[in-house]
Amino acid sequence: MHRRTRIKMCGITNMEDAEEGIRAGVDALGFIFVEESPRYIEPEKAKEIAANISPFVDLVGVFIDRDNVEVQEIVDYCGLSYVQLHGSETPEYCSQLAYAASPCKLIKAFRINDSATPEDFQPYQDVVQGFLLDTYVAEQAGGTGSTFNWDMIESLTLQRPIILAGGLTPENVAEAIDTVRPFAIDVNSGVEIRPGLKDYDKLRLLLDAVWKVDLARIG
Template identity: 90%
Template sequence: MEDAEEGIRAGVDALGFIFVEESPRYIEPEKAKEIAANISPFVDLVGVFIDRDNIEVQEIVDYCGLSYVQLHGSETPEYCGQLAYAASPCKVIKAFRISGSAIPEDFQPYQDVVQGFLLDTYVADQAGGTGSSFNWDMIESLALQRPIILAGGLSPDNVTEAIDKVRPFAIDVNSGVEIRPGLKDYDKLRMLLDAVWKADLARIS
């Protein structure tokens, strides 16, 4: 709860809850529901999943009151569509780990069933939270038709450059504002959000 409150105080637009038991940042649905019930209604809640049964995902979405699901596994377009068009639908973000071999055809089948693409760094046997960035220059060649959420090694030191180069709809940050996995560094969090606001102001001024 303290992490959530500090994040909101710093100015985040969304909070992520990682429902991947193997992750050091895993949170149980009961705890996520407790946090969700006590925060501002103008902050989006994002559930992070990897190749989990879509019925279980929908149950957690409904139980915790999530705004989005963020899918980091090998989920198919059909899987994404089942969540997007369910009886109680939620918005879907599909994550892709970007390597030098990424091509537009990797994304095309998802265009009609997701609200955005999260681009993270490809590291073998690691689905996310790598703490490493990738070659942002290649993003333009992917011809993405959905908003981009940029992830991968973002920190107060490089977030301004990332925003200037990529012009993403949003950024996703974790390890760059942590002391260790699962333990947030509030000073780094405030520094990063300050850099984000300054970069945004520079773009519109």
């Protein structure tokens, strides 16, 4: 059965970008709570944005190796829908969030290179809702602007929905979807003027490309 590709726009830092993304048709917005990131947003600002967006839009908080109590506090404070973990978080760490008194829905990110194997993902299968696959770049957890070998994903035999990230642009997103058939894509640097500021023309072109490839799959 055909289903459409969901679209998450990450690196939201201001209300205008959030509103324009929703107006254009994205399904989810990502807030990066990593102070070292050029797209970092304070929880107070994220909460302000979250309180003023349209309903039925998922809100995703991005974290790297942060204390799980702090993560839970930010989730509750901002009203987030999902937690996206981009560090070396263990399955045990994920379980603590997934089965907390106020449980979090989790997406575990993996930076992919040629050494990736199914065994890397197996311990997380029962505690996360999806796997985000990003490009491996040393010392960079995300927003790389680079793609990876999409053909290798099939060999990973993943049992959870795939969110594809890593250098997706209006020019390559159709090929990415045709190759991977992900549940969703995660776009960031490919629709930016500069880190933290979105390019609405690029965003609309990318969304058009996604919708066209989805329609073509219907036949």
